[in-house]
């Protein structure tokens with residue numbers, strides 16, 4: 447880590463402390479066990495000679511099951527995320543307190559989702575466990591290691607992306623219990639987003655050009671945290687076709703509102719480097735708009751074809 451990074455850590459420490467206090471005053475305590483319909487559970491085959499899992503055990507649509515698996519595997523990789531942010535933000539002071547608090551909250555998400563999926567027999571528990579092993583052994587590494595500004599910008603977008611993804615997955619299940627659980631998780635992700643968004647807003651005030659460059663780089667290379675899940679491309683396409691998380695939502699519900707909060711396109715404090723980065727970002731957003739519209743047209747045409755069949 448170079449001096450700039452260390453200076454930035456120190457400069458942002460009071461902002462972290464203030465926003466951690468804010469977070470703690472807003473975060474609601476909740477209990478995973480209350481969100482799971484335990485009496486619906488049945489012993490599985492294997493050691494205890496129960497009933498094997500069958501796809502007909504659950505009425506939840508296939509694409510919602512796919513999204514639930516992606517969301518859970520993403521949450522499961524928490525040890526890798528913890529490693530990344532603890533390495534970057536450190537374990538001391540307000541930064542350390544945030545890192546550990548955040549990790550504890552994220553841990554709840556995986557617990558709650560797995561308990562729900564196992565008890566309700568929504569997904570094959572053997573396939574799920576094997577997928578978890580593969581995914582966690584692949585690990586997760588940030589795209590911009592040792593870059594504080596980039597990492598903060600990334601997590602601001604990523605927390606909002608997981609919020610939208612959890613919320614829409616809940617709706618797609620058609621199960622009020624799953625929807626309630628995923629709305630609860632999504633509310634946590636939203637608070638995480640606000641924390642990081644406020645942090646980068648403060649970073650903008652410290653060094654607008656650097657923050658602007660970070661935002662442009664992160665938006666241009668954005669990948670979901672679960673992008674290295676086995677078969678992710680295929681899964682992401684079906685999730686996008688179902689409207690659970692697509693490019694339109696990514697642009698309009700994740701990128702745009704955060705960029706607006708930082709007043710990225712209205713700032714008057716940028717130097718030539720910052721201006722250059724902002725122009726790149728604007729061009730990228732225009733490109734995304736075209737891609738998102740194209741995808742929507744194709745999806746609509748596909749829907750029409752299926753209807754006429």
Ligand SMILES: [Fe+2]
Nearest residue numbers: 521552555635
């Ligand atoms: Fe989470």
Ligand SMILES: [Fe+2]
Nearest residue numbers: 605634635638
């Ligand atoms: Fe989160």
